[in-house]
Amino acid sequence: MEAHEFLLEHSQELSEKYPGKYVAIVGGELVAIGYSEPEVFEKAKEKYLDKEVSIAYLPTDEEMVTLLDV
Numbered sequence: 001m002e003a004h005e006f007l008l009e010h011s012q013e014l015s016e017k018y019p020g021k022y023v024a025i026v027g028g029e030l031v032a033i034g035y036s037e038p039e040v041f042e043k044a045k046e047k048y049l050d051k052e053v054s055i056a057y058l059p060t061d062e063e064m065v066t067l068l069d070v
Contacts, residue, residue: 001028003054019060026051 003025007014014023014030024032024044032043037055044053 003028003056006030007056015058018058020058020063022055022057025054025056 001009006025006028010030018033021033021035022037022040023030024040026044026048031047031053032040034040034043037057040055041053044055
């Protein structure tokens with residue numbers, strides 16, 4: 001499973017659990033969570049040095065409302 005597929009399949013659950021955080025996905029698996037892109041990338045690369053890491057930001061409810069109002 002690719003990162004975008006994982007995000008589509010688990011977006012609701014991830015958004016509820018980790019609002020305002022960055023997540024790292026490797027091979028269809030959530031491998032790191034944090035408050036900044038570099039932090040999450042570093043955590044993921046420590047575990048998966050030779051794998052492609054995908055990072056996504058999960059907006060808070062307030063940020064989603066703002067995005068939808070634009």
